[in-house]
Amino acid sequence: MSTILTTLAKELMSYFFSPVAYVIAVLFYLFRGLEVHGQVRAMAALGADRDLFSTVYMISPSSNFMVVLVPAILTMRCFAEERRSGSLEVLMTAPVREREVVLGKWLAALVFFAVLWLPTLPLLLLLNSEFFLAQDLPYGPVLTGYLGLTLLGAFLLAVGCWTSSLTDNQLLASLTAMLFNTALLVGPDMLGQQLGAQAQEWPWHVLLDQTRVRDHLVSWFCRGLVDTAQLTFYLGGAVFFLFLTTKSLEARRWR
């Protein structure tokens, strides 16, 4: 346990003192600001239903950037960099278990990913104040959207950790993770189309529904819905890829 906490603290420090993290945050909130402001203007001009705002607020296009690119960027150096510099060998000969190191690094990336999203919550509070919009915009979908994005982040960060454990090339690790993330966003729909009517049959329809992460975010989490069945996919996925990462590190011993 102490190994996990030590690794978590060390990794978190490195994230918070990295210029890359601030560049990501500033760019993300700048794009997001432009998008949300545009949405506010359009919705006010059309007299749109204000209950829609929270959903739109959470699933603006910049969210895709956060989902596809950021987990890959955050985790690319987790093991690849340590491998390249040789510090992984030192770490693995120390009296620590592989799974503790993996969990510590993954948790640090997850905490940082969640913190990146955190300003969305107080921002909505500010928008609801008299000085800004004073609209009684609902918080429910924002909170559940935050939960959904964090769960998806947990899953994708585990994928990123795994790809990083396979190579000593950071760029390759991040590109592989990005490719996987993109495939996860668009793959189930494409597969569903390929399968045609068969996609409606058990177990395909269950597996396809469970893996449609974009649909989970757009139609469920960001509308204020939390389905326990979807949680199984994200938590199970994170556990699976963290297991693969651990095994990948263990496999070094046999070489």
Add this chain to the structure above:
Amino acid sequence: MAMTRARRLLGRLHLWFASLVVLAIWILAMLLAVRPGMKALFDFSPQARFSVSPATAELLAGLGRGGARQLELHTFFEPLNETPRTADEAHVRQLRQRLQVLTRDLLQRYQYLGGEAVKVVHHDLLRDVAGTRAAATAFQVQTPNVVVVQLDRRSKILSVDYDLADIDIPDPQRQPTPGGQRAALPVLRDFKGEEAISSAIKSLLVEGTPTVYFVTGLAEPSLRDGTADAYSELVHALEQEGLRCQTLDLERVGSVPEDATVLALMEPRRELSQHASDAVLAYLRRGGRLLLNVSYWLVPEDWNPTFGRLGAALGLAIGEDVVYHLVEDPARPGTGMSGVPAVQNLRITELSPAHPVTRQLLRAGRVPELKAGREVQALARPPEGVSVDTTLLRTRPFAWLARRTAGPGGEPEANFFSPPDREAYASRSVGAVATLANPAGREGVAVIISAAGFNNAGMKVNGDLALNLFQWLAERKELVSVRGERYVARKLDATAQQIERTGWLLIGGVPGLLLLTGIVVLWRRSRA
């Protein structure tokens, strides 16, 4: 060397095997997690719009339990692919889009609750032209924006614009003003999808089509107009629930048709003639069902029939005076006040816990709000074979009977002030049930509601009571239920100044703050 190779191979095999086992566990967990007994849905959406009423949840669960019943919900939405050319077009498109989203959301919940017994199909004309056309032909769909509810082989078509939503449609004659102000645009008032779709499912579940005859020719409000005092919403809702609505000029025809399941008199303003009263009584004695809904009119005075002949045969009397009730004083909570028109509004909190109609409302905490009421009392000695229950709907205890007063010019005037005499206050009945024994067959039942509340202005609040009364009278007791809450649309209204401030916050404030934090942290780090 050979040992090392064998060890490597063994290691790889172990890795693959362990990975496959964990993957299998993950897939198994996913398959198990979607089983109805294993999953749960938590709704944090605005107005909990994905949460359907317990009655709808029970209805859908019942379909699943039956096993043999397959409910299909097909949508035919208008494609919204064209870019709007004007601001008005953009507004209408936005409204349509919102309705489509709300309908999809609702159907998503139906599918979730119904499991394998419910199938939702969205027909998209842009993606699958042939399939959509074939489905539209099969269901006889002629216009877009409809939902087809199909249960087994029977189906019903619901319009998204008219059946599932309440839209304020502006007067088409209204033109833009010379000042440049736009003509009024349609506005979504509320979404009543659950109410409409669940009613359609229920109407498909029961066999047969009972007929309700609305008695006309008694100066009653219109059954077809869209005005607040008309009854078009009630008629429409009854038709949605599978009842056929007809009109009957009783004075002219002279008898109640044999196929009448329920005879309804909605706010008649003239007395029934002797022969018409006798026709109604004959109908009741042969096991007929009557709903008599009267109200109070200040002027003209003769718009307040008491139906003395009919009442005497049913063992009850409808008063001539109006029932008023103290309203809560906003300045002193917990105390009552009078002297304001609101004393006419009667919140009916005293509902009979024994009657199936009111019991459902009590359970759901729905309080009918009636107005312009008159007291209905049981006669001391009802006729033989007649039993009367006046506990169906009663006011709270601070109701009094008010008489007309003469204004300065001698014209009648409402007196909203409460009497000083404490004896004048009581809980008063505005709803009663009279049952007429019929040795030859089923008993006749008459429900008297002596206050207004089922017209278009009151249906939103009292729709459950009205529809349940009709369903109960029609002996469709399984359809007596409480309908879902409506989703009320709330417009986003922001001034140009508010939008500008929001822009500063979102585009300047937040990224700027993050940039500053980054610079400070990295600067301090470099110094350390």
